[in-house]
Every structure is written in structure tokens, then in C-alpha cells.
Amino acid sequence: MKRVSLLLGGICLSLVCATASFAAGTIKIGALFAVTGPASFLGEPEKKTLELLVKEANEKGGINGQKLEAVIYDTGGDATKAVQLATKLIKDDKVSVIIGPSTTGESMAVIPVVEKWKIPMISCAAGIKITDPVKQWVFKTPANDHVAAEKILNYMAGKKQKSIALLTVTDGFGASGREQIKVLARQKGFSIVADEVYGPKDTDMTAQLTKIRGIKPDAIICWGTNPGPAVITKNVKQLGISTPLYMSHGVASKKYIELAGADSAEGVMLPAGKLAIYDALPKGDVQQKLLKSYDKTYKKVYGTEASTFGGYAYDAFLLATSAIKKSGSTPEQIRAGIEQTSKLVSISGVFTMSPKDHNGLDLSAFEMVKVVKGDWALLK
Amino acid sequence: MQFDQILQYTLSGLSTGAIYALIGIGFSIIYNATGIINFAQGEFVMLGGLLTMSCLTVLKLPLWAAIPCAIAVSTLVGILFERLAIRPLRQPTPINLVIITIGGSILLRGLAMLVWGKDTHSVPPFSGDAPIAIGGATILPQHLWILAITLIIIFINKIYFYHTISGKAMRACSYNRRAAGLVGIDVKRMVLFSFIISSAMGAVAGIIVAPLTMTAYDVGVMLGLKGFCAAIIGGMSSGLSTVIGGLILGVLESLGAGLISSGYKDAIAFIILLLILFFRPQGLFGKADSERV
Numbered sequence: 001m002k003r004v005s006l007l008l009g010g011i012c013l014s015l016v017c018a019t020a021s022f023a024a025g026t027i028k029i030g031a032l033f034a035v036t037g038p039a040s041f042l043g044e045p046e047k048k049t050l051e052l053l054v055k056e057a058n059e060k061g062g063i064n065g066q067k068l069e070a071v072i073y074d075t076g077g078d079a080t081k082a083v084q085l086a087t088k089l090i091k092d093d094k095v096s097v098i099i100g101p102s103t104t105g106e107s108m109a110v111i112p113v114v115e116k117w118k119i120p121m122i123s124c125a126a127g128i129k130i131t132d133p134v135k136q137w138v139f140k141t142p143a144n145d146h147v148a149a150e151k152i153l154n155y156m157a158g159k160k161q162k163s164i165a166l167l168t169v170t171d172g173f174g175a176s177g178r179e180q181i182k183v184l185a186r187q188k189g190f191s192i193v194a195d196e197v198y199g200p201k202d203t204d205m206t207a208q209l210t211k212i213r214g215i216k217p218d219a220i221i222c223w224g225t226n227p228g229p230a231v232i233t234k235n236v237k238q239l240g241i242s243t244p245l246y247m248s249h250g251v252a253s254k255k256y257i258e259l260a261g262a263d264s265a266e267g268v269m270l271p272a273g274k275l276a277i278y279d280a281l282p283k284g285d286v287q288q289k290l291l292k293s294y295d296k297t298y299k300k301v302y303g304t305e306a307s308t309f310g311g312y313a314y315d316a317f318l319l320a321t322s323a324i325k326k327s328g329s330t331p332e333q334i335r336a337g338i339e340q341t342s343k344l345v346s347i348s349g350v351f352t353m354s355p356k357d358h359n360g361l362d363l364s365a366f367e368m369v370k371v372v373k374g375d376w377a378l379l380k
Numbered sequence: 381m382q383f384d385q386i387l388q389y390t391l392s393g394l395s396t397g398a399i400y401a402l403i404g405i406g407f408s409i410i411y412n413a414t415g416i417i418n419f420a421q422g423e424f425v426m427l428g429g430l431l432t433m434s435c436l437t438v439l440k441l442p443l444w445a446a447i448p449c450a451i452a453v454s455t456l457v458g459i460l461f462e463r464l465a466i467r468p469l470r471q472p473t474p475i476n477l478v479i480i481t482i483g484g485s486i487l488l489r490g491l492a493m494l495v496w497g498k499d500t501h502s503v504p505p506f507s508g509d510a511p512i513a514i515g516g517a518t519i520l521p522q523h524l525w526i527l528a529i530t531l532i533i534i535f536i537n538k539i540y541f542y543h544t545i546s547g548k549a550m551r552a553c554s555y556n557r558r559a560a561g562l563v564g565i566d567v568k569r570m571v572l573f574s575f576i577i578s579s580a581m582g583a584v585a586g587i588i589v590a591p592l593t594m595t596a597y598d599v600g601v602m603l604g605l606k607g608f609c610a611a612i613i614g615g616m617s618s619g620l621s622t623v624i625g626g627l628i629l630g631v632l633e634s635l636g637a638g639l640i641s642s643g644y645k646d647a648i649a650f651i652i653l654l655l656i657l658f659f660r661p662q663g664l665f666g667k668a669d670s671e672r673v
Contacts, residue, residue, distance in 0.1 A: 040498050170643065196642045201602040203399075203593035206392040207637035207645075210385050227500040227594045234592070238511045238520050239388070259502045259594055261509070 025066035027329045029054070029320060030073075030095030032085055032110065033124075033313075034102040037077035041225075042102040045310030046124055047072055048302055050099060053317045056297075063324050075101055079109035086110045090117045097334050099316040100124050102309075104172055111138055120335040122319055124312035127176060131358040139338055141315035141348055143273075143361040145173075146180040148249040151271040151366045152221060153181075153188055155379065161218035161244065165194035167208055167232060169224030177223035177248055193217050198228060206235045213241050225250040230259035237264040244269065249366060252276040253307055262374030269379065271366035273308045275347055277376045280369070286345050294347060311347030318346045319353075384516030389638040390631055391514065395523040397630020398530045401623040402585040403607025405537065406578040408616045412554035413574030416477040420461065420485035422604020424579045426492060427454040428586025429595030433501045443506065451583045457488070458579025462572050485600070492597040503590035522591050529588050533581060534623055540577075541619075550574060609653045615663015625664065628652075 031050055034043035054070040062068055071093045075082040082101045089095045090113070097120045101107050104127030111130070114121040114137050123130050126142040156164075164185060168174035174197070185192055194215050196208040209232070212220060220243050222232050229251045236245055245268050247256070252272035257265045274281060278291035294314060298306035322344060323337025341353040341360060349365030368379040403425055410418040431453050435446035465484050469476060506525050511518040541547040552560040553570045561567050585603075586595065593599065606629065613625030629649055636648040656664065 044498070198642060199602075199646055201599070202645070203589070203599075203603075204392055204396050204634075207389055207634040208642045210388040210392070211638050211642075214382060214385050227596065230500070230502075230594060231592075234509070237509070238518055240511060240518060255499065259500055261502070263509070 025062075026069045027063065027066050027324060028069050028071060028093060028095040029317075030071050030086075030089035030093060030098040030119075031313075032073055032075050032082050032089070032098065032100035032102075032106070034077035034106070035072075035074040037075075039077040039103045042124070042309045042312075043074070043077070043100075045307045046100065046102060046313035047074075049298070049306070049310035049313040050317060052297065052301055053314065057321065063321055064329075066329065068321075071095055075106055077103055077106065079106045082106035083109050083113055086113045086121075090114075090119050095119065096329055096331050097122070097320045099313060099320065104130060104176075107138075107140070111135060114138065118335075119331045120320075120338060122316035122338070124309070124316060127172070128180070134356060134358050137335060139316075139319065139353070139358045139360075141312045141319070141346075141351075141359075143348060143365040144359060145177050145248075146184060147361065147363055148271045148366055149177065149181045149184050151363060151368060152246050152269075153184055153190060154363075155269070155368050156190070156219055156246075157188065159244075162189075163191050163193045163217045163219075165196070165212040165215060165217035165220045165243075166192055167194075167196045167198065167205070167212065167220060167222045169200050169228050170197050171200050171224075173225055173248075173250060174223050181221060181223070198224075198232075200224070200228060202228065203231060204235065205232050206239060209235050209239055209241060212243075213239060217243060219244045219246060221246045221248075223248045223250070226256055227259055230256055233260035233264045233268060246270060249273060249308070252369075254305065257371055257374055262371075265371045266373070268371045270369060272369045272376065273311065273348055273365065274367060275306065275308050275311050277367060277369055277378065280376050280378045281367070282378075286350065287347070290345060291347060308348070315346040315348050315351065318344065319351065385638065386635075387515060388517035389634045391517045391519050391523075393631030393634030394627055395519060395526055395630070396634065397610075397627035398526045398623075399585060399589045399603070399626075400606045400610040400629050401626025402526075402530050402533065402588075403582060403603055404610030404614060404622045404626050405533070406581045406585070407608055407611040408614070408622050409537075409578045409581070410574045411611070411616050413550050414466075414477070414571050415554070415557075416466075416474055416481065417608070418575075418578065419478065419481045419604065419608075420488060421578065421582050421607060422600030422602075423485045423488040423492075424454050424458060424582030424600075425586035425589075425603050425607075426595065426597060426600035427457060427488070428583030429503060429590035429599065430492060430496050430501065430586075430597070431583070432587045432590060433503050433595060434496070436503065443504070447587055450587060451580050454583035454586075455576055455580045458575045458582075459572065461488075461579070462575040466571070466575070467568065485604075489597055489600065496597055498597065500594050500596040502594050503587075505591040506588075520592065522588070526588050526592075529584065530623065533584065534620065538619060546570075546573065606649060609649050612653055613656055613664055615660075615665060617663065617665075621663060621665040628664075 033046045035047050054068050073085040099122050104125040107123040107125045107130050120137050123140040128144045130140045168178040194212050198205050229247050247270040249271050275291050281288050295306045319338050323334045327333040327337035339353050341351050344351040349361040351360035353360040369376040370379050406421045431450035432446050435441045435449045505522045507521045549565045550570045610626035610629050611622050614622030637645040
């Protein structure tokens with residue numbers, strides 16, 4: 001009997017605690033980031049950004065008088081782990097919204113979980129599959145790869161460049177870019193004259209480039225993340241290839257210019273998210289102020305430049321918190337709030353969501369830039 | 381197919397091949413002295429590159445001082461690795477040793493990730509990056525450095541293993557550890573020596589390729605595997621045949637990527653590895669082992 005009463009007492013106590021914490025009004029934001037493992041270049045800045053933002057928001061007194069609490073788990077880039085941790089976030093931590101995962105593979109794996117438990121998820125991965133077709137509870141912040149590809153092709157059309165040599169990396173990012181450029185090129189009347197690939201860890205791409213040099217295309221489009229594109233840039237210089245070289249938005253950071261060397265990277269063109277180039281933006285750009293303050297704060301706290309990837313977490317946080325401000329903090333209210341987002345100025349672009357579009361970005365999320373003397377210059 | 385394309389493929393292949401060869405020789409030196417395959421070899425390549433980068437940027441040393449510094453530190457890591465992980469082993473069966481080297485490589489990679497972060501780092505080339513044209517094909521000055529340093533190292537190796545007492549003692553250990561011990565050779569010391577030499581050599585390889593390939597905490601994995609391939613093709617010899625093995629591998633990869641498809645570049649290396657292991661486990665140039673009873 002004593003035991004039972006003790007147990008009952010325990011239950012009562014925990015209930016009281018639970019209500020107490022609820023009354024104090026904490027909103028729990030769950031996050032799944034690949035902080036370690038192969039995709040750590042995404043997860044690490046995302047985690048740091050989210051921690052920074054939550055701290056900032058709480059110092060300002062929280063949102064609608066409620067404090068925020070971030071529960072961040074490291075998935076190691078592993079889809080199975082991401083699913084387990086998502087379930088944990090929902091069942092044990094009882095979060096109201098999930099930010100992340102960092103990669104497309106993990107996001108796809110977590111989608112059935114959030115759909116089942118009806119918790120809004122804002123993925124920080126770029127894969128088009130995540131929000132196309134639209135899933136009720138799933139949003140994502142990075143612009144689709146095809147938006148960046150379209151930006152390049154539109155620019156090329158203006159320069160009357162018709163034949164393209166593709167050089168893509170053999171991972172998810174490269175494969176998806178390769179598919180989408182091919183589809184877009186067919187629609188827009190470009191011809192793909194070479195379709196070469198390289199491994200993410202390859203150290204010399206002169207063989208592929210020699211082949212491309214023999215074909216004499218109007219332009220080379222390389223789709224990959226560092227260090228591959230930096231090696232390719234050096235190889236292009238070594239082989240004396242003068243064909244215009246386009247890179248993807250995956251290398252839109254100063255790191256790329258540093259790795260390739262300002263000399264070799266001179267003249268390389270790419271679509272960049274505005275964070276990388278906020279200094280070069282024209283006066284009066286709506287995002288400029290926010291971009292600058294994000295970069296400055298990040299640099300002050302962590303000592304390194306803010307990256308586009310951290311920006312994805314920033315967008316997700318902003319989408320979630322402005323939804324909470326507007327509609328309330330239950331999962332259903334947050335979901336509805338995010339879907340009604342209109343002209344929200346953030347890091348990756350200006351978001352306008354709708355029941356048909358759970359990404360909310362268009363071509364204006366990118367600017368075409370060119371490397372000039374080791375820095376970005378805006379292309380018209 | 382034009383001639384200058386083939387020439388470019390071959391030149392590119394030779395320069396990558398020289399890197400594989402240098403790493404491959406590191407594998408075979410330890411194999412010959414101890415009978416184990418040191419899968420941590422690739423990590424010394426990583427250490428060489430990253431330590432040079434640190435010496436240049438953090439300690440602000442000039443390049444000529446940064447390189448010996450990086451080699452010395454990598455060698456020290458090699459010594460520690462042998463002392464702390466290989467020597468204390470109670471039952472040094474080959475399988476135990478191989479597993480330990482794999483564990484060691486994961487440990488080294490993890491530590492490097494903590495020290496240098498996950499970013500890729502660049503190291504400046506030794507003597508500029510103006511391309512040199514050779515009959516329609518181009519190479520960089522750094523490629524010449526790689527070829528020259530590989531040749532010098534092979535030459536020094538040859539002298540060491542065939543013309544010095546400790547080199548001969550190391551060879552004796554590889555033929556028969558027990559007999560070597562009986563004639564008064566300190567086998568454990570020879571094992572330590574082999575780790576010193578191969579970690580220094582791995583570091584050299586890492587340093588001379590870093591300006592071309594850049595360096596990061598995880599470059600050792602792929603380069604290590606390719607070096608292992610080169611050593612297998614060369615029959616685990618610590619001399620010319622591993623070098624030729626590396627060069628063959630590099631050229632075939634490059635020609636394969638250029639003439640067949642770049643998607644199969646790595647597959648080519650590993651298919652060659654499997655074929656050699658199936659049909660000529662003694663290497664392309666080796667004679668079959670005959671066990672004397």
C-alpha cells in the first residue's frame with residue numbers, strides 16, 4: 001500500500017512539474033543536425049546558429065512572453081539515427097516543431113515520422129524531393145537546386161553560350177544537380193556535349209578536363225562542394241582552358257577562392273546565396289541589413305564567417321518563431337503559421353509560403369557573381 | 381583521339397601515380413620488417429600535409445623550415461604509435477596487428493578532426509603555379525617536385541636496404557624474424573625503425589601532394605587505399621616494383637577516366653587490385669614464394 005501511495009505521489013509530483021513547466025511557458029524547439037560525420041560541414045554551423053538565436057531570443061524575453069528551449073541532437077548524417085532521434089524528440093521531449101535534418105536522405109527518412117505524429121518539420125536540406133510533392137507537415141529552407149541551375153542557364157542564354165560540358169561529383173548533391181541541369185537544358189534548348197563525373201575525394205581531374213577540352217564546349221558547369229571544385233579550378237588553369245567555367249552555389253564561400261587560389265579562380269562564375277556577397281549587393285536590398293548582422297554576430301561569437309548552411313537554420317528558426325508569434329505555439333498553429341508566411345525577409349531569401357509551395361523561394365534567392373581579384377563581383 | 385590528349389592523360393597519370401607509389405612504399409617497408417599491413421599509413425600522409433599547413437600559418441615558419449618540422453612531428457607520432465599500440469601486444473598475430481592499425485588510423489583521423497576541424501586546407505606550391513607545357517600537354521612545377529622527390533626517396537631506400545647494416549638487418553627480419561633474432565638482431569628495434577621510416581615517408585608524401593590536392597583530416601583514407609593498391613601491384617617490395625605499380629595504377633586511372641568513363645575511375649583501381657590478388661598474389665613482377673622445408 002505504501003508503495004502504491006508512493007508511486008501515486010510520484011505521478012502527482014511529475015504531473016505538477018509538467019504543468020509547472022508548461023505554465024512557465026517554454027516552447028520546445030527540436031533540432032536534428034548532422035553535427036559529426038560526412039555532412040558535418042552542414043550540421044555544425046546549423047547547430048551553432050540555432051544556439052545563438054535561441055539565446056538571443058531568450059535574452060530579449062522570449063516570444064510572446066514564453067521562453068524558448070532548443071533540444072538539439074546529432075544525427076551523424078545517418079538516416080536511421082535521424083528517425084530514432086525524431087521519434088525521441090516527439091515522444092520524450094515533446095517538442096512543438098522540428099528543425100532539420102541537415103541532409104536530403106535523412107529528411108526523407110524522417111518525413112513519415114512527422115507526418116504520423118503531426119509535428120511541423122522545417123528541413124535544412126536542399127533536395128527537391130522533400131517538398132515536391134508537398135507534404136502537409138514538411139517545409140524546407142534551402143532553395144531548390146534547380147533554381148540555382150536555372151540561374152546559370154538564364155545567364156548563359158544571355159551570353160549565347162549553347163553547348164555545355166558537365167562535370168559533376170558522384171554524391172547526392174552532384175547527382176541531383178546533374179539530373180536537373182539536364183532536364184532544364186533540354187527545356188531551354190541547350191545541348192549537353194560532355195557529361196563527366198568525379199569522386200568526392202578525387203585529387204586530380206585533368207583527365208576529365210582534357211577530354212572536355214578536346215570537345216570544345218561553350219561553357220563548363222561544375223556541380224560539387226569543396227574541395228573538388230577547387231581542384232578543378234586549379235586543373236583548368238593548369239591545362240590552359242579558356243572556356244567559361246560555372247560553379248554551383250555549393251561553393252559560394254570565400255573558402256573556395258582561398259582553396260583554389262585567387263589567381264586560378266579569377267573569372268569563375270556562380271549563383272550565390274546573398275549571404276556570401278552581402279557587401280556587393282546594391283544599396284536598398286531588403287536582406288542586406290539582416291545578412292550583415294548575422295555575419296557579424298556569428299563572427300563575434302564563434303570566430304569564423306557565417307556560412308550559407310548556418311543560414312538554413314536561421315531561416316527555419318525565423319519561420320518557426322514568426323509563426324508562433326502570429327498564430328500560437330501548438331504544432332498545428334505553428335504549421336498553419338508557417339504555411340501563411342508571406343514576404344518574410346531571411347538569410348536564404350524572402351520566403352512566401354502557400355499550401356502549394358512549402359519552400360517559398362524563387363530565382364531572386366540567388367545572384368550571379370564572378371570572382372574578380374579574389375572577391376565576388378555582382379554580374380548583371 | 382588526338383595525340384596531345386593521350387599525352388596529357390599519361391602525364392597526369394604519372395604524376396598521380398608517383399604519389400601512390402610513395403605511399404605504397406611506406407606500406408611495403410613496414411610489411412617487410414614486420415609482416416603486417418599498416419592501414420594507418422594513409423593517416424601519416426594526412427598528418428604531413430596538415431602539420432605543414434599549421435607550421436606555415438600558426439608558427440609562421442618559412443616553407444623550408446615547416447617541412448622538416450612536419451616530418452619530425454609525424455615521425456614522432458609514428459614512434460608513439462609503435463610504442464603504445466604495436467609493441468605492448470601480447471599475441472602479435474597478423475590479424476590482431478592489422479585490426480590495431482585500423483583502430484589507430486580511426487583514432488588519428490578523429491584527433492586530427494578535433495585539432496584542425498573538418499574544413500579543407502590549402503598549402504602553397506613549392507615553386508609557383510605557372511604551368512609547364514610539354515608538347516601540347518601541361519604539368520605544374522609541383523608535379524616535377526613530386527617526381528623528383530619520389531626518385532630521390534627510392535634511391536635512398538635502395539642504399540639503405542642494400543648497403544647499410546641496419547637496412548640489411550631489417551631485410552633479415554622480413555625473411556625470418558626468429559633467425560634474425562638468433563643471429564643477434566634486435567627485432568623489436570627493427571620494427572620501430574620500420575615505423576619511423578614509413579611514417580616519415582608518409583609525411584613526405586602528404587607534404588608534396590598537399591599543394592595540388594589540398595588537405596583535410598580525411599584525405600588519408602583514399603590515398604592510403606590507392607597506395608595499398610600500388611604496393612599490391614608491386615608485390616609489397618620496398619623498391620622499384622612498387623613504384624612501377626603506382627605509376628601503372630595512376631596512368632590506367634587517368635586513361636580510363638579519359639577514354640572510357642570518369643565514373644569508373646576508382647573502380648578501375650580496385651578491379652586491378654582484385655585481379656592481382658586473384659591471379660598474381662606475389663605482385664606483377666614477383667616470383668611465387670616457395671616455402672622451404
